[in-house]
Amino acid sequence: MRERGSALLTVVVAVMVLLLISGAFFSTIIYQSKIESSEEKGLRAYYLAEAGIQYGIAKVLDGNLKKGDPLPTPETVDDPFGQGGSFTVQWQDNPSGPSFFVTSTGTYSGIMRNKKAEYKYDGSADGCSDGPLPNYPLWTAQSYQANSYVIYNGGAFYSRYYANSSQVPGVLGNPWQEITKKWRDFNVYNTNDIVCYNSAKFQARNYSSNQQPGLLSSPWQEITDQWRDFNEYDTGSIVIYGNKQFKARYWTKNQQPGLLSSPWQEITNEWRSFNVYNTGDVVIYNGHSYRANYYSQNSQPDTSPNWQLIS
Structure with missing residues (x-):
């Protein structure tokens, strides 16, 4: 160190x-x-x-x-x-x-x-730090054509389209895009763009501008194995929640793993009340093995006819 x-x-x-x-x-x-x-x-x-x-x-x-x-x-x-x-x-x-x-x-x-x-x-x-500042000219109050590059207030910018002399870089609604890995409310993002926000990385699910990452209403997907309420998950997605792994049975968003009402299946051999089991599934409960006689959820193996003791 x-x-x-x-x-x-x-x-x-x-x-x-x-x-x-x-x-x-x-x-x-x-x-x-x-x-x-x-x-x-x-x-x-x-x-x-x-x-x-x-x-x-x-x-x-x-x-x-x-x-x-x-x-x-x-x-x-x-x-x-x-x-x-x-x-x-x-x-x-x-x-x-x-x-x-x-x-x-x-x-x-x-x-x-x-x-x-x-x-x-x-x-x-x-992984979110920007490199050295490019050797672009400093911004001045003049008009710029599309794809012009300037330095302003310690940041590098390019114009997405024509910018007039009153359109200052770094202002929401202006045509300037800051060249940075960090999320900016005034930048415009397309599908699959990746940004850094609050020490985490996010990927845009669709076009976005002025939509803060980490909110339920925003189109940003945090790139992490940890479950997030604002992330969207497809069938088969695997997340970590409470130091346990869960697999999505179908598309889900803002549905906490480990609840009866959620579509998450904990990946474990131990019986869980919130897991869904099909005929032939084998679980362990209180040190014994049980086989499912048919589909079940929230049916305790040692008291339910849904389960057969096998060892």
């Missing part, structure tokens, strides 16, 4: 070195000007926020912190690259998974940019 943390600290140092030699890059982003524009300041703030994310991850892993351990208190690092600016890092445990969140705010010449990332305590990424 310490080796992983040290490796991440090395990454932070590498990021610092890259930023130290990137002055020429910043000077040619938009205008050949001796005075930094607000866009250039914003990009510097973005990279400060990104460095803060790497710093925050490294600090948790290098400290060998585990789920349940106290996380570091918020911390501000001033002038980390010797070129001005700062980043402030905050840590938060994920109450619903074995991971933690790192929130970083980069500040440069009064401009602030925020980033948030999730990482697992075992040192592995959640």
Whole structure:
């Protein structure tokens, strides 16, 4: 674990070195000007926020912190690259998974940019982190044709169709699609698209926009073996509920396994009141084996004529 943390600290140092030699890059982003524009300041703030994310991850892993351990208190690092600016890092445990969140705010010449990332305590990424920011031009208040690519507020976007000068990226109803693995309410999704939301992955069952994953009314299917009330299951689907496996006898949604009224069959040799049995099925009840004489459900083997004792 310490080796992983040290490796991440090395990454932070590498990021610092890259930023130290990137002055020429910043000077040619938009205008050949001796005075930094607000866009250039914003990009510097973005990279400060990104460095803060790497710093925050490294600090948790290098400290060998585990789920349940106290996380570091918020911390501000001033002038980390010797070129001005700062980043402030905050840590938060994920109450619903074995991971933690790192929130970083980069500040440069009064401009602030925020980033948030999730990482697992075992040192592995959640598979939902986006790669490095592409080298697209910064968005400006002008019109864009379909399939134009820009950077705005620390995110990469492309236009699904023509965008006028007043249509800012990241706003619901505008033609901009953020290029990210994370779900966004303003993005448009097609059938089978996969997104990350609250440290879980979801797949779209059909077209969707502004429909939050994890709700009964939304078209998102969480990619997990665990039963979810908002997921849809076809005949034969297998889920885990209460550390037990269940198989769907027919299509179902929002029907909890383990109830008489639900279509779930627990995969076990033990008799269950909620399971459905056909003629010839064999179960174990109180240490004895019974064979079903005919179809039954909720008929206790040792008292019902539906069952025949065989051993």
